[in-house]
Amino acid sequence: MLELKNLSKFYGNVKAVNQVNLTISKGEFFCLLGPSGCGKTTILRMVAGFEKVTEGNIYLEGKDITNDAPNNRDVNTVFQNYALFPNLSVWENIAYGLKIRKITKDECNRRVEDVVRLTGLSGFEKRMPSKLSGGQQQRVALARALVNRPSILLLDEPLSALDKKIAEQTRNELSELQRKVGITFIFVTHNQTEALALADRIAVMKDGIIEHCDQPKEIYEKPRTHFVADFIGSMNFFECTIKASEDKATLLEIPEIGDVILTGQNKQEAGKTVQFCVRPERMKISMLQPAEYENCIKGVIRQKTYLGEITKFVVELAGNRQISIMAQNYLLKLSNEFYDIGEEVNIIWSKTSGEIIHV
Amino acid sequence: MAGNLSRNNDLGIGQSKWLKFITWFGIAFLLLPLIILIVYSFNESRTVTRWEGFSFRWYKALFSDVSIWLAIKNSLTIAIVSTLVSVSLGTMAAMLIARYSFKGKKLLQNILYIPVILPDIIFGVALLSLFILIKFPLGIISVICAHVTFSFPFATMVIMGKVINLPESLSEASLDLGASRWQTFVKVILPNIAPGVISGALFAFSMSIDDFVITFFTAGVGASTLPLKIYSLIKHGITPSLNAISTILIVFTVVVLLMANFLQKTKKISRSFKIALGTFFLIIVGLLVVSPFFTKSSERLNIYNYSNYLDPELIKKFSNETGIKVTLDYVNDNDEMLAKLQMGVAGYDIIFPTAFMVEIMKKQNLLAPICIDSIPNYKYITPGFRKMSFDTTGRYYVPYAYGYTGMVYNSNYIEGPVDSWDILWDERYKGKIMMINEMREVFFVASKRLGFKMDTSLSKLNMARDILIEQKPLLKKYESNAIGDLMASEEVWIAQDWSGSITRLTSSDPKFKLGYPKEGVLFFIDNMCIPANAPNKGNAERFINFLLDPAHSAQNINCIMYAMPNDSAKKLIPAEILNNPTVFPKIKNFDSIEIARDFGEFNRELTRAWMEVKVH
Ligand SMILES: Nc1ncnc2c1ncn2[C@@H]1O[C@H](COP(=O)(O)OP(=O)(O)O)[C@@H](O)[C@H]1O
Numbered sequence: 011m012l013e014l015k016n017l018s019k020f021y022g023n024v025k026a027v028n029q030v031n032l033t034i035s036k037g038e039f040f041c042l043l044g045p046s047g048c049g050k051t052t053i054l055r056m057v058a059g060f061e062k063v064t065e066g067n068i069y070l071e072g073k074d075i076t077n078d079a080p081n082n083r084d085v086n087t088v089f090q091n092y093a094l095f096p097n098l099s100v101w102e103n104i105a106y107g108l109k110i111r112k113i114t115k116d117e118c119n120r121r122v123e124d125v126v127r128l129t130g131l132s133g134f135e136k137r138m139p140s141k142l143s144g145g146q147q148q149r150v151a152l153a154r155a156l157v158n159r160p161s162i163l164l165l166d167e168p169l170s171a172l173d174k175k176i177a178e179q180t181r182n183e184l185s186e187l188q189r190k191v192g193i194t195f196i197f198v199t200h201n202q203t204e205a206l207a208l209a210d211r212i213a214v215m216k217d218g219i220i221e222h223c224d225q226p227k228e229i230y231e232k233p234r235t236h237f238v239a240d241f242i243g244s245m246n247f248f249e250c251t252i253k254a255s256e257d258k259a260t261l262l263e264i265p266e267i268g269d270v271i272l273t274g275q276n277k278q279e280a281g282k283t284v285q286f287c288v289r290p291e292r293m294k295i296s297m298l299q300p301a302e303y304e305n306c307i308k309g310v311i312r313q314k315t316y317l318g319e320i321t322k323f324v325v326e327l328a329g330n331r332q333i334s335i336m337a338q339n340y341l342l343k344l345s346n347e348f349y350d351i352g353e354e355v356n357i358i359w360s361k362t363s364g365e366i367i368h369v
Numbered sequence: 370m371a372g373n374l375s376r377n378n379d380l381g382i383g384q385s386k387w388l389k390f391i392t393w394f395g396i397a398f399l400l401l402p403l404i405i406l407i408v409y410s411f412n413e414s415r416t417v418t419r420w421e422g423f424s425f426r427w428y429k430a431l432f433s434d435v436s437i438w439l440a441i442k443n444s445l446t447i448a449i450v451s452t453l454v455s456v457s458l459g460t461m462a463a464m465l466i467a468r469y470s471f472k473g474k475k476l477l478q479n480i481l482y483i484p485v486i487l488p489d490i491i492f493g494v495a496l497l498s499l500f501i502l503i504k505f506p507l508g509i510i511s512v513i514c515a516h517v518t519f520s521f522p523f524a525t526m527v528i529m530g531k532v533i534n535l536p537e538s539l540s541e542a543s544l545d546l547g548a549s550r551w552q553t554f555v556k557v558i559l560p561n562i563a564p565g566v567i568s569g570a571l572f573a574f575s576m577s578i579d580d581f582v583i584t585f586f587t588a589g590v591g592a593s594t595l596p597l598k599i600y601s602l603i604k605h606g607i608t609p610s611l612n613a614i615s616t617i618l619i620v621f622t623v624v625v626l627l628m629a630n631f632l633q634k635t636k637k638i639s640r641s642f643k644i645a646l647g648t649f650f651l652i653i654v655g656l657l658v659v660s661p662f663f664t665k666s667s668e669r670l671n672i673y674n675y676s677n678y679l680d681p682e683l684i685k686k687f688s689n690e691t692g693i694k695v696t697l698d699y700v701n702d703n704d705e706m707l708a709k710l711q712m713g714v715a716g717y718d719i720i721f722p723t724a725f726m727v728e729i730m731k732k733q734n735l736l737a738p739i740c741i742d743s744i745p746n747y748k749y750i751t752p753g754f755r756k757m758s759f760d761t762t763g764r765y766y767v768p769y770a771y772g773y774t775g776m777v778y779n780s781n782y783i784e785g786p787v788d789s790w791d792i793l794w795d796e797r798y799k800g801k802i803m804m805i806n807e808m809r810e811v812f813f814v815a816s817k818r819l820g821f822k823m824d825t826s827l828s829k830l831n832m833a834r835d836i837l838i839e840q841k842p843l844l845k846k847y848e849s850n851a852i853g854d855l856m857a858s859e860e861v862w863i864a865q866d867w868s869g870s871i872t873r874l875t876s877s878d879p880k881f882k883l884g885y886p887k888e889g890v891l892f893f894i895d896n897m898c899i900p901a902n903a904p905n906k907g908n909a910e911r912f913i914n915f916l917l918d919p920a921h922s923a924q925n926i927n928c929i930m931y932a933m934p935n936d937s938a939k940k941l942i943p944a945e946i947l948n949n950p951t952v953f954p955k956i957k958n959f960d961s962i963e964i965a966r967d968f969g970e971f972n973r974e975l976t977r978a979w980m981e982v983k984v985h
């Protein structure tokens with residue numbers, strides 16, 4: 011179990027990491043997600059011991075390791091650029107940590123062989139790192155860390171240097187691998203798809219602060235802040251006031267556009283200004299009138315982009331506001347030809363869709 | 370790749386034939402002297418300017434010369450130790466600068482450039498002043514320190530190139546995998562910067578082997594390096610022997626630099642190459658470490674003399690008989706000797722100043738009185754040489770050898786007999802006459818031609834000056850070092866020359882003949898003196914006594930071909946040497962010979978007159 015207590019790191023005036031509290035349990039696949047520069051790497055480097063902590067503490071299995079040297083921590087890192095030793099072969103790279111720990115030759119060979127097999131590197135043992143592809147280098151970096159059986163494995167954007175296909179394949183293998191070895195993974199990424207696909211839990215970061223930490227589904231469905239809602243997937247936002255609210259339904263007034271209803275929420279404080287947000291794929295364009303369980307507003311189609319799987323519309327609402335709407339192309343097939351740029355349409359969504367974000 | 374970027378175009382830019390021609394011409398100009406030097410090192414002939422067939426003669430002569438081996442040993446010791454030290458320091462400095470940010474980092478980087486930019490001579494003088502100030506004894510160690518200071522910045526720069534290219538994350542990965550900082554350095558950093566370290570080492574090594582100027586200033590007893598030895602050999606003109614050493618040095622340097630270049634390009638060094646290089650250095654270091662034990666001895670004697678001015682066999686014999694370890698360093702002229710003594714750190718026991726220099730040194734209290742009682746063989750010294758005008762007490766010098774300045778001429782072009790200085794003013798030989806490039810020698814000749822003794826009279830001096838100016842259009846040039854070469858190549862037909870050099874020329878070819886002027890010649894007497902701060906005064910006296918033994922004196926004369934004031938020795942010398950007037954001038958009355966003196970205050974006038982002649 012890893013615990014970060016009020017962990018902070020300041021570079022002069024820059025608060026790279028600001029009062030972070032996190033508890034990561036054993037065997038968890040944990041993701042740190044956020045845009046570039048938000049402090050993910052800094053957290054990882056403090057856990058690994060490369061960066062001095064400005065404030066706060068790090069506990070590993072209950073033991074305070076805040077000031078331990080990196081070579082005394084039961085933690086291993088897979089570096090973003092892999093950092094393979096260019097002077098050593100694949101085998102020697104992997105065996106490096108074991109040799110340093112003076113593990114017997116037999117044991118060492120056995121463990122290296124195991125992880126070589128596990129990471130699919132059989133046959134490449136004698137190669138030098140410079141003679142490997144990016145994906146293979148990434149596996150060597152992984153194997154080199156895993157072979158030490160650390161309590162925690164830290165991975166800093168391990169897939170970002172790979173091209174899309176290989177990254178996707180490696181992502182699946184990584185997930186499988188983690189389940190096999192049962193080691194806690196802390197995975198840093200700026201790619202939400204990776205995070206959603208891999209993580210047991212995600213912490214979304216912004217400017218050194220954790221905005222929201224929860225399971226992927228919760229983060230996607232019930233973002234707690236505007237930033238999280240905006241950063242993960244895409245989102246349409248409406249500034250609005252709560253007109254009335256009871257236990258299971260809330261009436262919201264969007265200025266110039268009209269009233270909408272959201273059900274399935276807790277009771278809200280009336281008169282408050284909030285943000286109402288709906289995901290583009292939950293909205294649809296229609297000529298028809300809404301059903302009783304649906305909200306409806308009016309708009310004019312301004313853009314229409316065909317993206318293969320889906321078609322993306324940009325619709326202009328009253329007061330020059332624009333929102334986007336995604337339509338699955340298999341549903342659209344015919345209607346695709348119906349709706350064209352410049353047409354006035356109804357925008358319809360279920361009253362159960364959407365989320366209220368407090369500002 | 371630059372090659373891929375440059376395209377041929379229709380404008381002809383970069384294709385000019387002239388550009389190519391000039392470039393190649395420049396390169397040829399650069400290499401030609403070296404090629405000539407290498408070719409002539411295999412010349413059978415003594416002279417540099419005439420080819421007489423292929424021979425290894427000069428290499429043989431070179432390798433049988435103990436003093437050259439000693440110089441090579443010193444050069445290698447200094448180069449290897451200074452290389453090891455500067456590479457270690459350089460690696461640390463490179464790591465510090467490349468990896469850490471700290472106050473004064475920019476300053477440190479700029480300071481590193483100072484030795485690169487600063488002229489060697491200033492650097493040398495500065496180091497010398499420092500050594501004197503902190504009373505650091507000059508010797509091999511001081512030279513090593515000096516070499517480290519100039520090669521360390523170069524090593525740092527070369528190594529830094531590799532360190533900067535090494536991602537920081539490699540060290541972090543190693544620490545992350547449990548290695549300590551030291552293990553990380555040895556297992557990860559060092560193997561990856563090794564090509565830089567090795568090529569830095571090779572640069573440092575070749576710089577150290579080649580250095581003359583800084584070594585010249587910082588060398589003390591027993592620290593004569595190969596370049597210093599070469600310079601001292603130039604005293605005797607440019608011989609093929611010199612070409613042979615230079616050839617070896619060139620080949621060695623080129624090999625070392627090629628290796629450095631090769632290593633900088635390769636990323637990974639093959640194992641066998643590493644082993645070969647390692648063994649090579651281990652062997653050399655091993656030899657150097659072991660060799661002092663063979664010659665270890667507590668009793669020492671440090672001699673500071675011109676090269677080829679003392680029979681090396683005698684030194685060997687003295688060492689064997691007494692167990693005293695003798696170190697011989699080479700001096701180039703009297704002024705250098707004076708400079709070393711004035712520094713007060715030289716540590717020499719015997720020096721060989723010329724008479725006028727004895728006078729100067731004595732005035733400056735740089736000489737110790739010699740205890741004549743402990744030199745029984747002093748009795749063999751010709752009495753006329755014992756208390757001469759430059760030291761009437763006779764306590765500060767023991768005369769060593771003497772000679773004079775006469776003339777040498779090529780009898781194919783000049784009809785004999787040559788028996789007067791007048792011939793140096795003879796219009797018929799215009800452009801083929803040469804004078805020595807020393808003011809005392811030149812003004813002496815002019816005074817003699819005018820028929821008076823050279824003294825401190827201004828009017829006489831000005832008259833002498835005037836006839837020298839009159840002579841100037843007839844002269845090839847003023848020259849001290851290459852007289853033999855210019856005579857051999859027949860560019861000069863008649864030259865004022867020292868007797869030792871005349872002896873060599875006349876014995877090499879019968880067409881060269883001695884011209885002994887009836888007006889009189891200027892004698893020089895070189896003496897053995899003991900510096901005031903000599904560390905081994907007793908041994909110096911023992912050695913002087915040893916040299917004065919008639920048998921040893923005779924052997925020495927046979928070797929260096931200069932006369933010595935030792936009457937008993939003369940009986941043991943072969944007649945042809947004894948009767949050779951260039952070695953033993955026919956002197957009726959020793960009291961009347963003129964020797965070069967120190968003019969004291971008048972030196973300034975003399976120098977002024979000499980300048981007036983030179984610039985005319
Ligand atoms: N060594 C450093 N010195 C100064 N600022 C730094 C340093 N390292 C990181 N930062 C700053 O800290 C913030 C967080 O950086 P980082 O943790 O690398 O972000 P991420 O990995 O999320 O992209 C950034 O604003 C970055 O500029």
Ligand SMILES: [Mg+2]
Nearest residue numbers: 047050051052
């Ligand atoms: Mg990062």
